[in-house]
Amino acid sequence: MKFTKNGSRATMNGPADWFTGKVLVDNVKSPDEQSAVGAGHVRFTPGARTAWHTHPQGQLLYVTDGEGRVATRDGVKVIRPGDSIFIKPGDEHWHGAAPDHFMAHVAIAPADEDGNVADWGEHVTDEEYNVKVEEA
Ligand code: MN
Numbered sequence: 001m002k003f004t005k006n007g008s009r010a011t012m013n014g015p016a017d018w019f020t021g022k023v024l025v026d027n028v029k030s031p032d033e034q035s036a037v038g039a040g041h042v043r044f045t046p047g048a049r050t051a052w053h054t055h056p057q058g059q060l061l062y063v064t065d066g067e068g069r070v071a072t073r074d075g076v077k078v079i080r081p082g083d084s085i086f087i088k089p090g091d092e093h094w095h096g097a098a099p100d101h102f103m104a105h106v107a108i109a110p111a112d113e114d115g116n117v118a119d120w121g122e123h124v125t126d127e128e129y130n131v132k133v134e135e136a
Contacts, residue, residue, distance in 0.1 A: 009026070009027055011024050011025065011026050012024070012025045012026075012027070013025070014042070014048075017051070017120065018050060018051050018053070018118075018120050019048060019049065019050055019051065020047075020048060020049055020050075020051070020096075020123050020124060020129075021044070021045055021046075021047050021048025021049065021096075021097075022044075022045040022048055023042060023043065023044050023045070023048050023050075023096075024042070024043045025040050025041070025042050025043075026040060026041040026042075026043075027039075027040050028040055028041055028106065031110070031111035031115060031117065036057075036110045036111045036112075037108060037109070037110050037111075038108070038109055038110070038111055038117050039106060039107065039108045039109075040106070040107050041064070041104065041105075041106050041107075042104065042105055042106075042107055043065075043102065043103075043104040044066075044068065044096045044097035044102060044103045044104070045097060045102055046097050046098065046099060046100055046101055046102055047096075047097060047099050047129075048096055048097050049069065049094055049095065049096025049097065049124050049129060050094045050095055050096055050124070051094065051120055051121060051122060051123045051124060052092055052093070052094050052120075052121040052122050052123075052124060053092070053093070053094065053118050053119060053120045053121055054089075054090050054091060054092055054093070054118070054119050054121075055087055055089060055090075055091075055109050055117060055118050055119075056089055056090070056111075056112040056116055056117075056118075056119065057089055057109060057110040057111065057112055057117075058086060058087055058088055058089045058091075058109065058110070059086070059087040059107060059108065059109040059117075059118075060084060060085070060086050060087075060107070060108040060109070061079070061083075061084070061085040061086075061087070061095060061105045061106070061107055061108075062083075062084050062105060062106045062108070063079045063080060063081050063082065063083045063084075063085075063103065063104070063105045064081055064104045064105060064106060065081055065102065065103065065104040066081070066097065066098070066101045066102040066103035066104055067079070067080055067097070067098040067101040067103055068080075068095065068096060068097050068098055068101075068103030068105065069094075069095065069096055069097070069098060069103075069129075069133060070085050070093065070094075070095045071093060071094050071095070071124075071128075072091060072092065072093045073092055075131070075134055076129075076131055076132075076133045076134065077133065077134050077135070077136045078098070078133050078134070078135055078136060079095075079103070079105075079136065083136065092121070094124045096124075096129075099129075099130070
């Protein structure tokens with residue numbers, strides 16, 4: 001058994017190249033020689049969101065707190081605690097908090113053969129963020 005104690009890894013700020021707004025990331029697991037799976041617990045303050053991006057091996061989001069948004073080029077959906085969302089490999093998308101609520105999710109994504117879990121694109125504009133949302 002490998003036990004990593006609470007607090008032994010510092011919470012990181014989500015990099016400004018990949019996120020809009022204040023986002024805090026706790027690493028759960030980096031891809032390693034045992035398993036290509038990487039996972040993080042990500043907390044978005046109200047209005048904060050990822051940039052547009054894709055995952056070479058897909059990504060599972062498990063919402064733990066608050067109210068958020070997940071979007072593809074086809075539209076924006078509301079996400080809430082207990083929801084699981086699987087993003088298919090290569091699908092362009094973003095995820096983040098609702099405008100007036102924080103949101104936290106666990107994000108799980110396997111790395112590809114180069115160790116890459118995501119490919120990042122443009123930031124999500126306010127116009128793209130503030131569209132009418134659909135209940136999932
Ligand atoms: Mn993603």
